[in-house]
Amino acid sequence: MAKRKGKGPTPKAEDRHWHGKRQKARAVKNAKRTGTQTMGPGARAARAAEGRPAATGRPAGARRANGEVPELVTGRNPVVEALRAGVPGSTLYVSSGTDERVRESIQLAADRGIPLLETGKNELDRLTDGAVHQGIALQVKPYRYAHPDDLLTGTAPLIVAVDGITDPRNLGAIVRSAAAFGATGVVVPERRAAGVNAGAWKSSAGTLATIPVAQATNLARQLKAYQKAGCFVAGLDARGGVTVADMEIAAGPFVLVVGSEGKGLGRLVADTCDMLVTIPMPGKAESLNAGVAAGIALYEVSRLRS
Structure with a gap:
């Protein structure tokens, strides 16, 4: 069998004619991945037929x-x-x-x-x-998000952070509870999470006009920034060893992190929290809707701060 000849050293990326096309394709793919999938015309037609x-x-x-x-x-x-x-x-x-x-x-x-x-x-x-x-x-109208640092207002700010919430109605309900119990603002992840849209506005019952919502590029990193600013960060999680009624630390600068129903908090976010707290449930329900859980926890935080 004849021995194949080598093709020589691999050319540099910038010398390959396909390199620019590949980079452009990746950019387009990444741009598409950052957007939220919407219902296609066929699915919309099916909804209308029903x-x-x-x-x-x-x-x-x-x-x-x-x-x-x-x-x-x-x-x-x-x-x-x-x-x-x-x-x-x-x-x-x-x-x-x-x-x-x-x-x-x-x-x-x-x-x-x-x-x-x-x-x-x-x-x-x-x-x-x-x-x-x-x-x-x-x-x-497009919603204008605040900067996460803008939520650090007053001597003892109360910030609600949400992790893994993909339903805008849950986000709206959390915002409504945050406004009711005196939170200075709500922070949401920039990607793979619900944003402020019409569904969130409706479930917030108009309270989105009274409380700022900020976006964080990386939620875990933002929580660390809040910790450096003097805030205590507590994550609401079924694995918590402290009940929400016993969060005495909530009287000072405080961040409450709420996860999604079922999945709860992401691993990195949970590891970043100073403490994991839980809501005791003597009944048969295994979990609570994120909006309901946030409301209960914020009530206890408000009671402790008063």
């Missing part, structure tokens, strides 16, 4: 609401419910106004000074990227 209008939609190329891209709420029920809940809108698009819910949406938008724009069905199809809009869509 009598369930699409809850939300986004303009073509839009990413998760992060202060840069507005969100579109589509469908007669979702739009009127969003307006009733005080979700901040920037424009109401309407192509047909015969339905009672559409007429109410127009009136609510007018009362709040939200501009009304009459548009054709084709244009609304384009704006909603093929979502089943039922002739109406509400453009929600």
Whole structure:
């Protein structure tokens, strides 16, 4: 058998003609991975066939609401419910106004000074990227997140951090409890977590307008920054050795970390916490909804701080 000849030394990356294309492809892939998957037109059509209008939609190329891209709420029920809940809108698009819910949406938008724009069905199809809009869509103002350091206000700040919460309704419920019990703000991970969108606004019952929400690029690293700033960090976890009623340290600068139902806190976040605390449950339930658990824990924190 003839011996194969070697091809010589491997050329440098910048000398390979395919290197630039590969780098560009990786950049595109990473950009796609950072966005939140949205319901495709086929799935939306299936929802409509079942009598369930699409809850939300986004303009073509839009990413998760992060202060840069507005969100579109589509469908007669979702739009009127969003307006009733005080979700901040920037424009109401309407192509047909015969339905009672559409007429109410127009009136609510007018009362709040939200501009009304009459548009054709084709244009609304384009704006909603093929979502089943039922002739109406509400453009929600992009939420402007605070900086995590901005939550360190007063001599004894109370900050709520959420880890692994992917349902905006749970996030909204946590924000509502945080506002009710005097928290200075809520911090959420920038990626792989629920952001402030129409669903969060609705479940917060408008309290998102009264309490800041900040985004952290890396939650564990941000918790360490809070510790350096003098805060005690406690994670709410079923494995905790201290009950929420016994968190005497909560009287000072304090960060309460709430994990998702089922998975709880991530390993790195749990390891970063100074203490893991638990809610005693003498009943048969194995776990609590994240919003409910946060409310119970924040009540105890408020009692201890008072």
